[in-house]
Amino acid sequence: MEKQFDQHISRQFNQELEMLRQDVMAMGGVAEEMVRDAVAAVMEGDTAKAQRVIDMDDQVNEMEKEIDEQSTMILARRQPTASDLRLVLAIIRTVNDLERIGDEAEKIARLAVRLADVDRPRGNYQELENMGNTVRGMLHDALDGFARLVPETAVKLVREDEKVDVEYEGLLRQYYTYLVEEPRNTSRVLDCIWIARSIERIGDHAKNIGEYIIYLVEGKDMRHATMEEMEKTISDSRS
Amino acid sequence: MEKQFDQHISRQFNQELEMLRQDVMAMGGVAEEMVRDAVAAVMEGDTAKAQRVIDMDDQVNEMEKEIDEQSTMILARRQPTASDLRLVLAIIRTVNDLERIGDEAEKIARLAVRLADVDRPRGNYQELENMGNTVRGMLHDALDGFARLVPETAVKLVREDEKVDVEYEGLLRQYYTYLVEEPRNTSRVLDCIWIARSIERIGDHAKNIGEYIIYLVEGKDMRHATMEEMEKTISDSRS
DSSP states (O other): OHHHHHTOSOHHHHHHHHHHHHHHHHHHHHHHHHHHHHHHHHHHTOHHHHHHHHHHHHHHHHHHHHHHHHHHHHHHHHOOOHHHHHHHHHHHHHHHHHHHHHHHHHHHHHHHHHHHTSOOOTTTTHHHHHHHHHHHHHHHHHHHHHHHTOTHHHHHHHHHHHHHHHHHHHHHHHHHHHHHHOGGGHHHHHHHHHHHHHHHHHHHHHHHHHHHHHHHHHOOOOTTOOHHHHHHHHHHHHO | OHHHHHTOSOHHHHHHHHHHHHHHHHHHHHHHHHHHHHHHHHHHTOHHHHHHHHHHHHHHHHHHHHHHHHHHHHHHHHOOOHHHHHHHHHHHHHHHHHHHHHHHHHHHHHHHHHHHTSOOOTTTTHHHHHHHHHHHHHHHHHHHHHHHTOTHHHHHHHHHHHHHHHHHHHHHHHHHHHHHHOGGGHHHHHHHHHHHHHHHHHHHHHHHHHHHHHHHHHOOOOTTOOHHHHHHHHHHHHO
């Protein structure tokens, strides 16, 4: 980051961009907390914890609006170009994905409230906790890669996301069997399917943030790109 | 649109913005076609039609990338402010929602392929067609409102989206009963649940586009706002 900032004449502009970056990191921290607590609320049947996650969603929505407003003001007043422009655009995209992560965490928390009232299954939702931990790790990596501008993060996240997708498909098959074999648990199993679905979506959003890091550092739009294309873009720029 | 364009000195800039707007409309047209054909493919068990929708998703993804690239170039070269800046930012957001609508239509089409191989239920998926028609109408209205800059469209879309949400909840309850009563149809019913879910999401995205119209015309960020707040923003600006 430092090197890119040097080229600015305006110290105030640097400060504005730096503050914007810090706001994104703060928003990312809240989103991460929501994901962690939402999954924990499912595991522990803790409705108070779930309620706190639900309340935090407003905070994330508010943060998105504020960061977007700041970004728009910077675009209008500072008229950034090159890497500064890419930073602002990458921030606008990133907070959009963070906001959606907050939405998914809120959905999980609402389902946690409902599940807290019903008998717990033998496995005690262990399978959901595992997948939840994976995507929380992905979100953490995405934010870390964004803060330190490490484009390789994107490749790692694509790989992780593929693992999550496989895990998710396996879970769906398992839940499907439950639906057929234990129709009296239909409601609970459907709720688990929704939770798994939201966790899987959180992984997608973390992967998206990874793609913006490549855009930010290399100037290439990597959405819908394969892992190989990403690796090529990164290695080409190094040679 | 005309009035806002008058203030530009540069005729070329006007042309660039106009072309960008036309590209968004073209992309919206493709998304609308995808939604229509995906739902029709479910109804008709038409795998060829479903496959065409699946193929169109690449086209929509490509359109998003091109429009984003054009938008970034305009931000860098023309450094627009005020309503021009809002137009470019609203376009970036809109194509993101259109791309996600394409994703949902693709998902519906993939499920249509799977459903084409199994016995059709008595109602022949009529309930999905109804909801599909509603959200297709919403998308059409959103694009029309965006083209003609009618902020009232946003309020209409919120109202429609509430109806879709109620319809969706009702459908889920109905499907839930099927799951309990006819466990041998679990696979088909789950597919219907996913389709209903995707249709409901398309309605959300159409509603989002409506919010960008208010942003574009009034300069107010209406995300997460209530219908009353939207109506107030519009009427305040008229008085």
